[in-house]
Amino acid sequence: MILRKAKGIHIDGFKKMSRELPLREYLDPQFVYIPLLQQNSPLKKVVEIGSDVKIGQVVAMREGFGAMPIHASISGTVTAFKKVWHASGKMIEAIEIENDKLSRLDDSILPEINIKILSQEQLIQKMRDGGLSGLGGAGFPTYIKYQTKCPIDTIIINAIECEPYMTCDYMLTVKYPEKLLKGLSYFIKAANARNGIIAFKSYNQDIKNVLEPLLDKYPNIELRELKDVYPAGWEKYVVEQVTNKTYVKLPSEAGVIVDNSATAICFADMVDNNIPLISRVITITGEGIKQPQNFYVPLGTKVSDLIALAGGYVEGLDPKISWYLAGGPMTGRAILIDELIVNDTLGAVIVKGIPKDNENPECLGCGKCSDVCPVFLTPTAIKSAFDRNDVSLIKNLNADKCMQCGLCSYICPSRIEITDFVARAKTLMAKGA
Amino acid sequence: MARFSGGKAPFLRITDSGEKGTKIIMRDFIIGLLPVVLFAWYKNGIMVYIEGNITFMEMLYPLIFIILGGLLSVLFEAVFFYITDKSARNVKGIMGKLKLSYGAIPGLLLALFLPLYTPIWVLMFGCFMATIVGKMLFGGFGHNIFNPAILGGVAIMFTLYGVIGKAGGFLNASEVLVDSYAGATPLAILSSSKAIDYNTIVAPYGNLWNFFIGTIPGSIGETSFLVIMISYLWLSIRKVINWSTPLIYVGTVFVLSWIIGMVNGEAGIWFPVYSILSGGLVFGAVFMATEPVTTPKNSLGKIYFALFIGALTVLFRFIGNFPEGVATSIIVMNIFTMPLDNVTAVIRSTGIKKKTIGKFAFLTILLLLIMVYAVIKSMNLYSLSAIFVGGLF
Numbered sequence: 001m002i003l004r005k006a007k008g009i010h011i012d013g014f015k016k017m018s019r020e021l022p023l024r025e026y027l028d029p030q031f032v033y034i035p036l037l038q039q040n041s042p043l044k045k046v047v048e049i050g051s052d053v054k055i056g057q058v059v060a061m062r063e064g065f066g067a068m069p070i071h072a073s074i075s076g077t078v079t080a081f082k083k084v085w086h087a088s089g090k091m092i093e094a095i096e097i098e099n100d101k102l103s104r105l106d107d108s109i110l111p112e113i114n115i116k117i118l119s120q121e122q123l124i125q126k127m128r129d130g131g132l133s134g135l136g137g138a139g140f141p142t143y144i145k146y147q148t149k150c151p152i153d154t155i156i157i158n159a160i161e162c163e164p165y166m167t168c169d170y171m172l173t174v175k176y177p178e179k180l181l182k183g184l185s186y187f188i189k190a191a192n193a194r195n196g197i198i199a200f201k202s203y204n205q206d207i208k209n210v211l212e213p214l215l216d217k218y219p220n221i222e223l224r225e226l227k228d229v230y231p232a233g234w235e236k237y238v239v240e241q242v243t244n245k246t247y248v249k250l251p252s253e254a255g256v257i258v259d260n261s262a263t264a265i266c267f268a269d270m271v272d273n274n275i276p277l278i279s280r281v282i283t284i285t286g287e288g289i290k291q292p293q294n295f296y297v298p299l300g301t302k303v304s305d306l307i308a309l310a311g312g313y314v315e316g317l318d319p320k321i322s323w324y325l326a327g328g329p330m331t332g333r334a335i336l337i338d339e340l341i342v343n344d345t346l347g348a349v350i351v352k353g354i355p356k357d358n359e360n361p362e363c364l365g366c367g368k369c370s371d372v373c374p375v376f377l378t379p380t381a382i383k384s385a386f387d388r389n390d391v392s393l394i395k396n397l398n399a400d401k402c403m404q405c406g407l408c409s410y411i412c413p414s415r416i417e418i419t420d421f422v423a424r425a426k427t428l429m430a431k432g433a
Numbered sequence: 434m435a436r437f438s439g440g441k442a443p444f445l446r447i448t449d450s451g452e453k454g455t456k457i458i459m460r461d462f463i464i465g466l467l468p469v470v471l472f473a474w475y476k477n478g479i480m481v482y483i484e485g486n487i488t489f490m491e492m493l494y495p496l497i498f499i500i501l502g503g504l505l506s507v508l509f510e511a512v513f514f515y516i517t518d519k520s521a522r523n524v525k526g527i528m529g530k531l532k533l534s535y536g537a538i539p540g541l542l543l544a545l546f547l548p549l550y551t552p553i554w555v556l557m558f559g560c561f562m563a564t565i566v567g568k569m570l571f572g573g574f575g576h577n578i579f580n581p582a583i584l585g586g587v588a589i590m591f592t593l594y595g596v597i598g599k600a601g602g603f604l605n606a607s608e609v610l611v612d613s614y615a616g617a618t619p620l621a622i623l624s625s626s627k628a629i630d631y632n633t634i635v636a637p638y639g640n641l642w643n644f645f646i647g648t649i650p651g652s653i654g655e656t657s658f659l660v661i662m663i664s665y666l667w668l669s670i671r672k673v674i675n676w677s678t679p680l681i682y683v684g685t686v687f688v689l690s691w692i693i694g695m696v697n698g699e700a701g702i703w704f705p706v707y708s709i710l711s712g713g714l715v716f717g718a719v720f721m722a723t724e725p726v727t728t729p730k731n732s733l734g735k736i737y738f739a740l741f742i743g744a745l746t747v748l749f750r751f752i753g754n755f756p757e758g759v760a761t762s763i764i765v766m767n768i769f770t771m772p773l774d775n776v777t778a779v780i781r782s783t784g785i786k787k788k789t790i791g792k793f794a795f796l797t798i799l800l801l802l803i804m805v806y807a808v809i810k811s812m813n814l815y816s817l818s819a820i821f822v823g824g825l826f
Contacts, residue, residue, distance in 0.1 A: 329443055337436060381730065
């Protein structure tokens with residue numbers, strides 16, 4: 001059958017506000033909190049209260065699937081194990097480290113001498129030792145992707161960032177284009193792939209402008225411009241648009257590995273200087289923030305520090321009628337208490353008011369939700385099957401294809417939480433099967 | 434530390450700006466009805482007044498009739514809310530409910546496809562059937578199975594058609610004076626003459642240009658192709674209706690009528706053109722077949738729905754008791770909306786694969802069978818030579 005490519009629609013970006021100020025570094029917070037959770041796996045801590053830690057020292061281990069070490073992002077003393085608010089919307093136990101402001105590096109952080117002769121296995125081992133996980137939002141351990149048995153042809157760098165408001169990947173890419181290309185060339189080597197493609201959105205022409213002059217040195221890397229639509233940054237959309245191939249579960253079935261641009265930049269440092277994953281860029285933005293901007297911070301930094309640096313909330317912001325969102329507005333989560341900490345998957349914190357006019361008429365059946373669905377589902381049919389508890393129909397309607405991009409709720413003229421219904425139908429289906 | 438509000442993703446909605454939303458869709462729909470209402474008033478009121486056949490007050494009657502239709506259904510809804518919902522027994526409560534129920538639309542549509550001289554009490558009966566039986570008893574806006582306006586219209590057609598005829602029927606004061614109109618709409622003549630003949634079914638009304646402009650006898654709002662096209666463009670541009678549904682529906686009727694014409698020895702293009710210009714087809718196609726609540730939600734379902742009502746409309750024009758096929762075909766397909774929606778949703782999300790090819794083939798074959806049957810039935814009616822063939826069915 002002909003490949004029906006996933007599709008998307010253009011939505012307003014709201015990206016301008018956080019791009020006006022330059023990327024700001026904030027490397028010495030008083031405290032950091034390393035959450036003992038990565039994706040859905042709890043971590044085992046390997047330090048005690050009172051332990052002295054250096055930057056890059058292993059403080060916790062992920063075990064089982066995706067086992068890898070997690071590192072301290074500042075140097076200092078472990079002062080407590082505390083519960084903190086995490087981007088998953090729950091309170092998670094975390095290792096509190098008090099900064100000694102000396103920036104002592106762990107012995108493992110030193111420039112790599114043998115970059116040229118690193119083998120495929122050594123590169124993958126570096127990903128694992130560095131605790132590299134996808135910085136796009138899913139937090140999937142990167143080395144698992146590279147241990148695939150399928151032959152890999154192409155590495156795609158996802159520099160699309162289709163979520164509105166977010167600009168963290170854009171800012172980082174524009175600042176370190178060289179590192180991005182270097183990281184990608186290491187990725188190509190690690191997968192023994194033929195070429196690499198950097199996919200970006202037509203909205204972000206700057207990415208093309210900064211990368212194009214540097215491409216001479218990398219003959220097997222090319223740029224690919226994708227349309228300014230949502231969800232253009234979805235892995236499957238990227239793979240289908242770039243390669244004209246599709247897959248069921250993992251991109252490696254199509255001979256492709258997709259990595260986020262921030263992950264590639266991090267990997268360049270990891271290979272060159274053995275610096276593990278200890279920092280990331282986060283966008284602090286939204287109509288409720290005085291000076292929206294991006295921060296380059298150690299993992300575990302308190303978001304409240306960053307909001308204070310960004311001038312705080314705008315005057316007259318009433319938290320009761322505002323949202324404090326972890327992640328982008330389409331797929332993120334509303335956090336009730338503004339005491340979030342930065343973790344590897346948190347790309348943005350957005351503070352914005354709740355729109356006043358939220359009338360909720362009945363579904364009028366316009367079918368716009370099914371028109372915009374990137375994977376051709378009919379959310380209304382899934383909802384009515386869910387209301388009737390009809391698991392076999394939910395299955396036939398392919399509810400499991402939904403990746404909760406949120407477009408159906410976005411487009412709904414009656415403001416029905418249709419994405420949520422489909423998500424619940426998906427859960428019901430998983431339980432029933 | 435501050436406590437923020439909760440919510441569900443996505444935290445960005447197209448309705449945030451207040452420029453889109455169900456309210457706006459309904460407003461745009463009523464704006465889309467305006468050209469039709471104005472033309473109906475012009476044709477049945479102003480023009481007749483200019484010709485000197487009615488008084489000034491009578492000139493206002495068509496407009497009052499249409500608005501009354503809308504008012505009556507809102508009134509019925511208010512009464513219904515008052516009776517069934519204790520929380521709505523004050524002005525504010527009822528207004529809040531009415532605001533989210535969009536009650537005027539079925540009444541307006543119903544009035545627009547009734548004959549001009551429908552007695553007011555018949556209109557009231559129609560509005561009652563449309564709003565209370567067709568809409569509120571199913572659970573109100575968004576839960577009705579049948580298109581409320583059509584249900585009201587069909588209820589009137591099945592029970593009180595004679596009353597309307599006696600009260601004056603389709604013809605306005607000027608049209609009564611034209612001998613060749615013979616008290617009937619073009620489709621009624623086709624139905625009674627049982628022959629596809631330009632001289633009997635088109636010539637009495639002048640030519641097809643009159644059909645296009647809409648100066649032929651018919652229900653109040655349905656006659657003008659031109660005006661309804663203007664509404665269609667507006668509604669499509671504002672994305673109130675799905676632009677493809679009316680096209681597919683009208684296209685199906687066009688092609689099928691052409692085949693029927695050819696089978697019956699009349700190959701001229703005038704017959705399919707006549708078929709789509711008469712009998713409120715475009716009115717039904719633009720305002721009824723696109724009604725979102727009672728038609729399938731996914732795009733494949735919408736395509737099949739339009740194809741099916743197209744085939745059924747042609748069929749009902751030849752086998753039905755009534756010359757009209759639009760209302761009956763839409764209401765018949767309304768019954769099958771839910772299963773059709775589910776089946777097409779499965780096909781659409783899976784793609785045409787082993788699992789779904791059977792369903793796909795079933796729908797398509799059923800559609801073709803109806804079309805073939807309509808062609809055969811037309812031969813049965815129209816050409817003596819085919820009586821034997823038709824008789825077999």
